[in-house]
Amino acid sequence: MKTPPRVPDLLLEKLALGELDPAQADQVRRRLAAEPDGEQRLAALTESNREILAAYPARKTAASIDARLARAQRPRRSLINLPALATATAALLVVIVWLAGPFRTTPPDTPVEPGIPTERIKGDPQVIVHLKKGGSIRQIFAGDALTAGDTLQLSYLAGGAKYGVIFSVDGRGTVTLHFPAHPDDPTELAEGAAHPLPFSYELDDAPDFERFIFITADEPLDVRQVLAWGEELGADRTKELALPENMQSFELTIDKIDEAKGNNQ
């Protein structure tokens, strides 16, 4: 006679929690009774509950979860000095010219108009984001809310750094390289003025956030290695990059909202 398959853990958990419907609960109990260690598995579950709640008490763990929840829900504070940046880039807002027409995510074929005049901005390395919507252009700051389909123009300010990589991580943990255009391209940064990247970037429907990260160093960077670090961030917007000491990171995180629902995508 064929031995029935061992009761899966999920069904055992549901049985212990009283969350199986009566017919399914009866069936699972019968299968458990036929298992040599069926009763022991149930007893072990009870013991495991006790052990886990003793090791990780409910009050303390719930507080930790709530703290993590609060961090996840609040806009991430940018490392950029926002007021200074706002002032310094006001002129940049005026002079950036966008091309009309549809933009695609990557690799877009819609270059920024050549010869865009840019304002010289001093300070730390920065990644600067502008949004084109309707006929207007505005700068985006940490915590601003955008939606799928919004078209962004990224610029960077080297701020004295010689080399850099810019990428973004979205709410699915997907990493997109913005600078250089390809992993094998040089990572040398343009000095001085804020430097617009040659292509625009359209936000897709990834939920919750888009995190733009600018890694700088005084030596050429291995783009693939940097992207691998970005992959490790996953979809956790609170996770920090662990970088070598000779590198710095600067970032800007924007919130994504679902316009239809009026909340985070």
Place this chain on the structure above:
Amino acid sequence: MAVDTEQLYQQYGPMVLRRCRTLLRDEDLALDAMQDTFVQVLRRRELLDDAAPSGLLYRIATNVCLNKIRSRKRHPENPGDDLLARIADSDEPEAQALVRNALDRLFARERESTRVIAVLHLLDGLTLEETAREVGLSVSGVRKRLRSLRSRLIELEGVA
């Protein structure tokens, strides 16, 4: 629906942590994944209904763990892990699209991630019928998803 974190953890925390321990085989990672699971649920607490949420939490924990396995590129420690790693990394176009709105699907009981279906059936040992019941699909729908995933795995990695 008002959700009290402490009560939710008290009732379901051990189950979620066990799930994460099983998939990740690392206590620190499992604790991290367990907390991430509750955070994801609580961020959408308004969508929680009165139905028993153990299956929902179990599947969200599975998704969270798969993402961690994939992002950290953990090396498999046994054949089960190997299967898990391949599923986590399968990235078939269908699953890639589906994963994008995993939580919404889970809460809305819409189309389930193929990766989660695969783990429930291939790793956890749920029958096709039990898997279908868990994810709210027909048995043929589950079978079709698994066939698609299997083809993708074979195509990508040459595994049978």
